[in-house]
Amino acid sequence: MSARGRCHSAPPRPRTGTTVKASRREAGVRVSVQHSGRGPQAASGEPVRRATMKDVAALSGVSIKTVSRVINGVSTVSDELRDRVTRAIVQLDFQPNLAASSLRRTDGATRQIALLLEDVANPFSATLSRAVENVARDHDSLVFAGSLDEDPQRELELVRAATLHRVDGIVIVPAAPDHGYLHREIRTGTPVVFVDRPPRGLAADAVLATNTEGAREAVLHLADHGHTEIAFLGDTRTISTVGERVAGYRAALAERGLPERPGRVVTDLPDTASAARAVAALLDSDRPPTALFTAQNLVTIGAIQTLQERGLHERVAVVGFDDFPLADLLVPRVTVVAQDVVRIGTLAVRRLFERIAGDDAPPREERVPTTLVVRGSGEIAPPR
Amino acid sequence: MSARGRCHSAPPRPRTGTTVKASRREAGVRVSVQHSGRGPQAASGEPVRRATMKDVAALSGVSIKTVSRVINGVSTVSDELRDRVTRAIVQLDFQPNLAASSLRRTDGATRQIALLLEDVANPFSATLSRAVENVARDHDSLVFAGSLDEDPQRELELVRAATLHRVDGIVIVPAAPDHGYLHREIRTGTPVVFVDRPPRGLAADAVLATNTEGAREAVLHLADHGHTEIAFLGDTRTISTVGERVAGYRAALAERGLPERPGRVVTDLPDTASAARAVAALLDSDRPPTALFTAQNLVTIGAIQTLQERGLHERVAVVGFDDFPLADLLVPRVTVVAQDVVRIGTLAVRRLFERIAGDDAPPREERVPTTLVVRGSGEIAPPR
C-alpha cells in the first residue's frame, strides 16, 4: 500500500454494470481484467485515513479520554456525552486501534489466540478448529491456526511466531518431544493448553481422550466376536497416544487370556499408503490376523484400501480409533471408537480463557471418554 | 493475567518426575490435578517482563535506534555494533513488539491476514486453508480463519473483526449477496480477494473454478454413456456457483439435443440429508432419472446414501462436482469433476500479497480449470 494520502475528494464513479472484460490464457488459468470505470481496486476513491479517537473527540466536543471511557464501557460518563460520542463513532465509522490499545493496557491483551495442530486439512484438526473458533467468538477473540505436520522444528517456529504476535494464549496439539522451552513463554504471560497429547517436561493444562480405555474397549469388542488373532496398527511410535493405545490393546488381550503374537503390533505408519502396505504384509504372513485394530484415522483408511483390493473387506474384521466422514457409507460400514473432538476442543479453549483471565490454579489434566460406534466392520466373525 | 511483577528471583525447582496425581470425576470427564513441586502454571517462576529494545540497547551499549536498525536489517550499521546488538538480542530472548511497530510504521502492516470461508471443518475449506497458510508462511504472516456458515450477517461481523484487528488483507469465500460494504475497507487499505464466488456490486480480484465448463463436461460424460434422463441436484440457488453449474448442465443437454424435463433441476439442498430426500423424491417420480449430476460435495454424498439404501448404487450413474476424501473407497468409486482447490487458494493469496505490496492494477478474475476424474459411478450404463 502506498503512503496514506490526505486527499478526500471523491473521484468520478460511473455505474458498476459497465464492466468490460478481456481474456487471455496463462498456464491453464484464464485471466480476465475488469476495465470498469471505477478504476484500479487499490486506488478506488483514493486511500482514506482511518478515524481515530481524536477525530471522534473533536466531532463530539469532548476529550479523547471520554471517548476512551465510552468505548471501554466505563460507567462514570453522563448519558448525554455517551450519546454524543456514540453518534460520532457511528458517523465516522470509528474502530479503535487494537495495537495501540494493547500497547498501552496493563494486561496487554491482543484478543488473539493461536491454535497449533497437526494439519488444518485433516478432519480431526478441522473439527477441533471449528470448536475452538466457536468458543473464541464468545470471547471476542480471533483464532489463528497453524499446521505443525508432526515436525518439532515447525512447532518451535510457530510458537515463536505466536508470541511474536503476542497472542493471549496457545492451544496446541504438540509435535515436539519436550516442552521445556515453553516455560519461558508461560512465564512471560502466554498460557498454553495441550490437546490430544500431554506436555513433556512441563506442567501445563491438557485435555486428552481416554486412549487406553478406548483401545481396550475396541479390542475387547473384537475378542468378544470370537477373534483371537488381532493385530494392532498405529501411527508414529513417539506420539504419546500411540503408546496409550498399544497399552489398551495389550490390556484387552491379557484380560481375555489371548497371547500377543510377535509382529502383531505394527507402528510408525504415518500415512494411508504405509498403512496399506503394512496390512498387506500382515495378510501375507504365516498366521494372518482375522481382525485389525487400526489405532488412527489414516491407518484405518489404508487398511480398508488393502482389504478392498484383496476382496477381504467382508472377511476381516476392523475397528478403528477415531471416527471419520463417510465411515458409514463404506461397505461394510466401519465400526470405530469415536473421540468427542468437539468436546475436547471446547474444554481446551475454555481452560485457556480461564488462564487468560488470570486463573493460576495448578495445571489439570482432563480426560474425555470415547464411544464405541458399532456399524458392521467390527462385528464380522472369524472364518469357521 | 495478574499485573506484571518485577521479581526475578528463581523459585526452588525440584525434578519433574515427582508429579503426583489425584483424580475426580465431573460430568463424564476425568480431571486430575498435578501437584508437582513446581507449583501452579501461571505463577511458575513469577511472571516476567518481556525485554524491549531499551533493554537490548542498554546491554549492548548503543542507542535504541541502532537496535531498531539492526532488527530491520538497515545496512548503515557497522559490523561491530551489529554483532553486539545481535548477541544482546539472543541473550535477552528479545522479540520486537509488533503492536508498537505497526502502530508507528507508515504502512501499518500487522503481518496478519484473514481467511473467511464457509466452514473450516468442511474439506473444501480445510484444503483451501492449508494452501493459504503455506503461502502466508513465506510472507511471515499469520492467517486467521473464520467460518461464515453461509450467513451474510456473520460475514459482516467477521470482516468487521478482521479490520478491527487491522489485518493486512482478506481472502474470502463470500456469503453475502452484495459486497458494496467492502468499498470502505478497501479504501482504508485492506485489500480483499474473492475465492470460489465473484464479488457483487464491487470490483475486486477473484479466483474461481470453471464451473460452467466443468458441469458441462460432467453432463456430456453421462450423456455419452447413453443417458438421456439426467437430473441436476445442487446447493442453495443464490450461490453463484450453483447458477453457473446449472448453465453448464443446460448447455450439455442442448449440445446433445436432450430435452430438459420439468422438475429435473433441484436446488437449495444445503446439506446431506436434504439431498438424500431430494434423490428419493426423484426416484419415486413418474419418470425417474437414470443418471445424477450432483453439483456439490455434500449433495453427492446425500445422493449416494439414498442410492445405497435402495440398492441402486450399481444402477444409477452419478457424477459429482468437487472431489472428496474416500470417493475412491466407496462402491462404486465415485466419478467427479475435481476442482484444483490448492491451486485456487494459492493463486488467491498470492494475489492478495501482491495487493498488500502495493499493486494497484485493475482487479482481475482468474478461472482455474476443473478435471474429470473417472472412477466408476459415472460410467454406469442406463438400464437396457
Next chain:
DNA sequence: GACCCTGTTGACAACGTTGACTCAGCAGAT
C-alpha cells in the same frame, strides 16, 4: 459559610517502536 464527599471530566505521560532530522568524523576536492 467552611468542609468534605461523590461523581464527572480532562491534562498529561507513557506503552515500544520508527521516521525525520541532526551531528560528528572523515575523505576527497578545491
Next chain:
DNA sequence: ATCTGCTGAGTCAACGTTGTCAACAGGGTC
C-alpha cells in the same frame, strides 16, 4: 586550509490508546 559530501550513529517526536492524577461542580453536613 576550507569546503563539500558521505557515512554511521544518535535525538526527538510521534503513532493511538489508556492509567494516573488533578480539577471542578454539586450536594449534604456541621
